[in-house]
Amino acid sequence: MARFLCLLLLSSLCLGCQAKQPTVLPQGYWEGVASLDSTRFFIGLESNDGLLSIDIPEMMIRGAETQIKSQKHGQLLLTLPVGPSELRLLLHDEGGSLSGKIAYDTKTGTTTLYPGAYRKTYRMKTRPPREGEKIIVKTPYGKVYGTLLIPQGKQPVDAVLLVAGSGPTDRDGNSELIVENNDMLWHLAQELHKAGIASLRYDKMGVGESSFEDNSNEQNFSFEDSVHVARMLVSSMHADSRIRSIGIIGHSEGSLTGLLAAGDPHVDFFISLAGNGDPIASQLTKQVRGIDRDAALLLEKRLDQIQMSHYEITGNAIVDSLIPPGSEVYLGSWMKFDPNALLRTISVPTLVVKGDRDERLVAEGD
Template sequence: MLRTILFAVLLGIFTHAEAAPSADAAIALSTPTGQLHGALLLPAASGPVPAVLIVAGSGPTDRNGNNTLAPGANNSLMLLAQALSQAGFATLRYDKRGVAASAAAGPSEAALRFDTYVDDAAAWLRLLRADPRFSSVAVIGHSEGSLIGMLAARQTKAAAFVSIAGPAQGAADVLRQQLAPQLPAELAGDNERILRALERGETDNAVPAPLAALYRPSVQPYMISWFKYVPTRELSTLAAPALIVQGDTDIQVGVAQAQALQQASPAATLLVVPGMNHVLKTVPAQMPQQLASYSDPALPLAPGLSPAIAAFLHQHAK
C-alpha cells in the first residue's frame, strides 16, 4: 500500500514560526570550465543548521525556477527556498552551467553530458558538507532536477532526498510516447531506430531531415549519457530517505509518474498535492490558467507544500 501523506493532514503538521530569512548571499563553485553561481539563504538561527540543495529542472531554467522560454518569472524555487529558510533550513539554489549567471561555464553542445549536471550537483553538496555552519545536507530536485538530485544524493550519501514533479520514465521512453502519435509511419520507424541506437550507446548517422533538429549529431552524445538513467531504477537503489511530491494539476508530469517512483522505492513517502501544477502553484488544469501561472511571480506556493517538505526534512535531515 502506498505510504501517502494526505494534503489536508499536513496543513497542521508544521506550523512553527521562524523569524524572516536573511537575504540571498552570493556563492560560487569553481569548476574546470568556469564558475557556477548560486544563492545561499540562511535562516535566522544560531549554531549549525541543516542545509538543502535545490536542483532546477530541464532546459534554460535558472536557480529561481524561471525558464527563459517563458515570457516572465514564476519564482517557484525562490519561494520554496524562502519558505524552507523560515522553517530553519539553509538553502542553496544555483544556475546550472550554461544558464543565467553560470552561462560562461557551459561547454559546447557536443561536449555536454548529463553526468556533468550530476557531478555539478554533487560538488555543490560537498561544498555544503564541508561548511561548519551546516549540520547535514539534503537534496530537493524539481522536474528533471529530480533525476539529477537523486544521482547526486546517492553519490554523496546525502541525508535525505525530495523529488518534486519528477518523471519516473527514462527520457527515451518519454520521447517515444510524445513523438509516436505525431509522426507518419515511416518517420515513426526512423525515430524508434534512432532511439534504440542511442539507448545502446551508439550514435545514428542516418537521421532523416524532419528529425534532424531533435537528433542532430552534436546532441546525440548528450542523449546517450541521459538515456542510460531510468528514474525508477535509480531511486530503487537510493539509501537516503525519500519524499516524492506531485501536484495533480501538473500538465507536464502526471500523478502516475509519482506513483511509479514510489512503487519502485516502497520505503519512500508519496505526497500528492491537490490543485498544484508543475511550477508549484495552485492552478486549475485549464490551459489558459496553467500557461499564465508560469509567468506569475505573485502566485504563492501551493498551501501545504513547504510545510510537508519541512516536516520530512526535519525528521530525516537534522
C-alpha cells in the same frame, strides 16, 4: 492560447522555401519578445547572406527558413507557413532594433527585436530579487553560480540543494525559452527560509551566470557531468560550518540528477518533485506520439542512433527541434538511467512528490 499554438506548430510545421534575395536587415541575429493576442513568446530572426530564418524556442521552432513576401518603404514582410495559416511579420529598422507587427490567423500583436541574444538580458531584467549569499564553485566545466539563502540566528541549520528541471533553467526555476517567469525555486527557497531551512539554488551549466569555459566543454557535457556539478555543490555546503545536515530537492530532470547525487556520503535525504518514473527516451516518445505518430517513429529511430553514437538529423521539424545538433552527448548519457531502478537502490530517506495536473506526465507508469 499558448498551448494551442504550441501543439498546432509542432504538429503542422512546414518550413518555407529558401530565397536568396536582397534584404533591408543587417547581417546577424536579432531576438526579442513577441506579443500575439494574450500570448508572449521569444522570437529570433537570423539574417545570413540574404537568407532569413526564424526561431520560436517555446514552440520548438529552430531555424525555420522564412519567405520574404515584400519589402518597400523601409518595411519587410516575412511569412512562415504554419498549419492552415501563416505567421506574418512586418518589420522596420529603428536604428538599433527591429520593430513591427506580428500576426497569425486572426490574432495580431507587436514585437521588437534586438541584436544578439536578448533572452539572457530579458531574464536578468525580470528575475526576482536574490537575497542571500552569492556562491561560486569552480568545476572542470566552468564556474557555477548560485545563491545560498541561510536563516540567521541559531546555527548550524539543515539545508537543501535545489536542482532545476529540464532545459535551460536558472536557479529561480525560470527557463530561458519562456517569457513568463514562474519563479518556482525562488518561492520554494523563500518558504524553506521561513521554516528555518537553508537552501542553495544554482544556474545550470550554460544557463544564466554559469558559463562553460570553452566550446569543447559544452559539446562534451554529459548527464553524469551535471551530477558531478551537483555533488561539488554538496561538498561546498558540507564545508560550511553553519550547515548541519544536507538534503537534495530535484524537480523534473533535476529529480534524476538529485537521485544520482544523493549517493554522496554527505547527503542525508532526497526529495523528488514531478520526476520521471521511466527512462527519458520512453518519456519523450510518449509525449511526441500524442502529437504526431509518424514523428514518434522517427524519434525512436533517432534515439536508437544516439545510443550508438550515430548523430544525424531526420528532416522532421518536431524531432530535429526536440533534439538539435549538439545535444546528443547529453541526451545519450541521460538515456542510460532508469529512475525507477535507481530509486530502489537509494539508501537515504526519500520523498516522492507528484501532482495530478501535470500537462506532460501521465501518472500511470511515468
